[in-house]
Amino acid sequence: MEENNYIKYAFEAGVATITLNRPDVFNSFNRQMALALQERLREIQQNEEVRAVLLTGEGKAFCAGQDLAEATAEDAMEISEIVDQHYNPIVLLLRQLEKPVVAAVNGVAAGAGANLALACDIVVAKESASFIQAFSKIGLIPDSGGTFFLPRLIGLQRASALMMTGDKVPAKEAQEMGMIYKAFPDDAFESEVKNLVQRLAQMPTKGLAYTKALLNCTFDLTLEEQLRHESTYQHRAGVTADFKEGVQAFIEKRKPNFKGN
Template sequence: MYEFLKYENNNGVATVTLNRPEVYNALNDGITFELQDALKQVGKDDTVRVVVLTGEGKAFCSGQDLKASSTQEKRSFIDSLHKRYNPIIRAMRNLPKPIICRLNGVAAGAGCSIALACDIIVAAEEAMLTEVFVNIGLVLDSGSSYFLPRLVGSAKAFELSTMGSRIKGQEAYDIGLINKVVPADQLDEAVKTYTDYYSQAPTKAIGMMKKMLNKSGNSTLDEMLEYEAFCQEIAGSSEDYKEGVTAFLEKRKAQFRGK
């Protein structure tokens, strides 16, 4: 199906694996367009309730493939971002389903941005996040200037981005950059804890909550109160709401279908 990705869908869990391990899953033109397509597929597929994004081999994603881009005569950064990277980040944040980052190794540059665009990050202790843009005289892109200060505050975000700091699993957890850190041999089990939950959860409500939280960073309280009311009316008409109430009254566990 894809040349540079692995794609699986098992029991409501879609796993998308960046698959260029020989270059630490660096991002060339092909893999970025394939990732855009894969995100469209999970959005259309009603059987998918949760997405896992990870990397093959030792790395999660080392960022832009500098060797590939150096062979181009004249590279337009703005075109690259508009056509390749920004559509990925927008698709991830607009996807009405949770995305779990299985952070198995280094996430650098745009790879770090992609990790931060996920809804939950579960990292191995030796995994590392680093905003390496400054090391080659570039600025943050692919959403890192948006995500970083919201996760760690403006002062820490400035330090991490302007110094290209390398943040390993435990420190990343301590500063609020990721959700969970575990030994490497427990990574799959830790990710499964989340996918087991989200694959059985009320997906429609979770998708709306994701949209609400995205919106809240640039909205007033009054705007969010109105938006909450709008979304709650939709949620209250869902099959999952009816099932949730019925299960509560019957004193049993709800069997949500994500509708």
Template sequence: MYETILYEVSEGVAVITMNRPEKFNAFTEQMNKEITAALKQAQKSPEVRCILFTGAGRAFNAGQDLGDVSGGNVDFGGFLRKRYNPMILQFQKTEKPIVAAINGVAAGAGLSVALACDIRLASEKASLVNAFVNIGLVPDSGGCYFLPRIVGIGKALELAMTGEKISAEEALRIGLINQVYPAESFQDDAMAYARKLASLPTRGIGLIKRTMYKGLEMGLEETLEYEAFAQDAAGSTEDHKEGVTAFMEKRAPRFTGQ
């Protein structure tokens, strides 16, 4: 079904793998479109309760394939509006947890895509670099939105202005990623993390994701009102009923994602 990515579902987890290892999984127009389509597919599938997003080979993603845009003047604004913006927006529109498994270098737009995921896990051998400044460009694909919200404006400006490559350990220290795992067990550790999320109340997690992102742009009063709306929706789910029943019966809940 896809040519530049792999898509498979196992134990409630949809694994989306960027699959151009010979090019360090650099983006092409086709890959942009296929990632967007795969996220929509996972959103619609009732068997998918978490998405694990990773790269094949030694890299997570090295950014835009410059060979795909060489040979003339580039309409940078139109390029982003057509190819990257719809993809990044789909990460937020997908109301299931999305975990980035950063197996190697994440650079430029590859880093931006990792930031658009809800949770970031990294191999100890991974590295991250906001590489846009190295070719005289501005962080795009949500990089100017997500990065300062994750690490704070001062650190975000430093990373963007210097183009400094940082290690997984440093990324963990500044809060850019959530967990670092040994390289030899990284795939298993990342899958175990995703499977745990897949066992939790999927609709509730989707409402958490939606409400928190909206809260970034709203005042307190608006956020309180939206929390009340979201809680009404969460309180009507089967998983809420199961959680309360399990608590009263002093047993582990068995969530179904409904």
């Protein structure tokens, strides 16, 4: 495992694991951690050996959002500059990454930390974890894609209420309302997460990337336009080696051995 003061990185069996590593401040972001995460995501995009990505936090929290001590320091950047330079690039990198990204929320996910999790493809959490749109408590608006992703996940009414009140949402409730995929018992969390990401790493990577691209545009297009996009990406998927392997494995009644190409 590679480490610096801000994130940990490990790669094994096609899975790249990124761990936010400021546990003493609940993995809240400073500039160095944000830029380190951006750099690592860019590297992962270029690494064909990576077929799935896991994003989690060190210690008791997933991420408490922005480090307010940094944001309010005498020489601090404007809040909008922090958003533009730190969080918006991360959100775009997560959505543009041509591999599935799993957010494993091991503890509280608050503010930008919650919304970065929701920008991932699949979100799972410990049952003891929670999600908080904490922005209204300090007079800010939800950023890091929160106003984009949360209404699409749980509907406008619930998103409005959670963003305006700043109420804490326990993981099981987040699962029930469709905010996240699954909440796992704490003692089974690590094994369940490992099984999920390893499963994704063994799947047809290009097909998953094309699925992600279609989901990225689905709310912006008409049905006719989306059908045309599906046809385009189905053509791309249909000429991959993994498609041929999948069909052959189906015919031979065996488990496919996908290579990600």
